[in-house]
Amino acid sequence: MSKLLTRRSFAGFVSAAFAPVASAQSALRKRIFHAGAPANPPAVYSPAVGWGNLLFLAGKGSGTAPDPEDIRNCTHHVLESFAVELKNAGSSMDKVLRVTVYLLNPEDVPAMNEVFAQHFPKDPPARTTIIVRTPHPTLVEMDLIAGI
Amino acid sequence: MTRRMLASSAVVIGAAALAPFARAAEKMRKKVLAYNPNATPKPPYSPAVAYGSLVFVSGKASYAASDPKDIRVCTKYALDELAKELKNAGSSMDNVLKVQVFLRNIDDYAAMNEIFSATFVKEPPTRTTVAAIIPRDSLVEIDAIAFI
Numbered sequence: 001m002s003k004l005l006t007r008r009s010f011a012g013f014v015s016a017a018f019a020p021v022a023s024a025q026s027a028l029r030k031r032i033f034h035a036g037a038p039a040n041p042p043a044v045y046s047p048a049v050g051w052g053n054l055l056f057l058a059g060k061g062s063g064t065a066p067d068p069e070d071i072r073n074c075t076h077h078v079l080e081s082f083a084v085e086l087k088n089a090g091s092s093m094d095k096v097l098r099v100t101v102y103l104l105n106p107e108d109v110p111a112m113n114e115v116f117a118q119h120f121p122k123d124p125p126a127r128t129t130i131i132v133r134t135p136h137p138t139l140v141e142m143d144l145i146a147g148i
Numbered sequence: 149m150t151r152r153m154l155a156s157s158a159v160v161i162g163a164a165a166l167a168p169f170a171r172a173a174e175k176m177r178k179k180v181l182a183y184n185p186n187a188t189p190k191p192p193y194s195p196a197v198a199y200g201s202l203v204f205v206s207g208k209a210s211y212a213a214s215d216p217k218d219i220r221v222c223t224k225y226a227l228d229e230l231a232k233e234l235k236n237a238g239s240s241m242d243n244v245l246k247v248q249v250f251l252r253n254i255d256d257y258a259a260m261n262e263i264f265s266a267t268f269v270k271e272p273p274t275r276t277t278v279a280a281i282i283p284r285d286s287l288v289e290i291d292a293i294a295f296i
Contacts, residue, residue, distance in 0.1 A: 028201070028295065030243065030245060030271065030295070032271050043272070044261050044264055044265040044268070044272060044275070045247070045264075045268070045272045045273060045274055045275035046271065046272050046273065046274055047274070048274065049245050049246065049273055049274045051245050051295050052201075052295075054245075056245050056246040056273075056274040056293070057274060058246075058274035058275050058276060059274075059275065059276030059277065059278075100276070102276070102278050130278075130280075132278035132279055132280050133254045133278065133279035133280075134254070134277070134278055134279070135254060135257040135277050141276070141278075143246075143274070143276040145246075
């Protein structure tokens with residue numbers, strides 16, 4: 001064979017031609033995770049759902065924080081429980097891609113930001129913050145999407 | 149083989165080798181979907197957008213429900229609209245990974261939950277629920293991320 005087409009590159013072309021192509025129909029199934037015991041009666045939603053290399057965490061409020069009236073304590077509590085849920089599903093805080101923050105009081109934004117930065121010190125996720133009312137009394141609630 | 153024959157066969161083999169990848173790249177373009185493409189007025193957003201095996205469905209609000217003042221009727225309506233959009237995209241309610249629920253009145257939470265849990269019975273998606281002001285005085289709006 002000439003230098004144009006060596007035996008090795010020919011073999012490369014042929015194997016590339018037969019390389020499988022991922023079909024648009026997904027063979028992946030969703031996986032449910034929960035770091036704590038499963039809720040009884042069963043919860044209306046799942047705390048964590050994984051699919052392929054994505055992990056979705058359900059909204060978590062700060063009603064069970066040690067000091068539910070203190071925004072810093074509340075923010076720590078929510079992010080710490082996320083760290084546990086993420087680890088349980090095989091992810092981690094540095095794989096968080098996008099967070100949504102739901103606050104009761106707009107004045108709490110700077111304090112929430114302070115604590116948020118402590119939990120995401122490097123390459124923080126994308127984020128949207130809004131002021132809303134949540135179903136249970138809570139100073140802050142968050143949800144997120146992470147990579148696995 | 150002459151050099152010319154080798155060159156042209158290399159081109160043919162190369163094209164055959166790259167064709168599956170070109171098709172895969174084409175499949176990874178975002179696809180705009182709508183179960184009712186002729187809705188008027190045409191919204192400035194897409195009812196659903198698919199990318200690979202993921203589909204993002206825009207919020208379904210309840211202003212057009214048969215009884216727009218009844219939270220249960222409204223919730224059922226929004227979820228039915230979601231199901232239609234998912235079906236049109238080749239997905240389904242079983243494949244929903246994450247839902248966002250927006251309520252006009254936070255006190256409607258329990259009633260909304262009743263209908264929600266009757267719809268997502270097994271392995272429900274992750275969810276965050278907040279109260280917010282929704283266009284056209286809707287009592288509820290629901291959006292979703294699902295896989296195809």
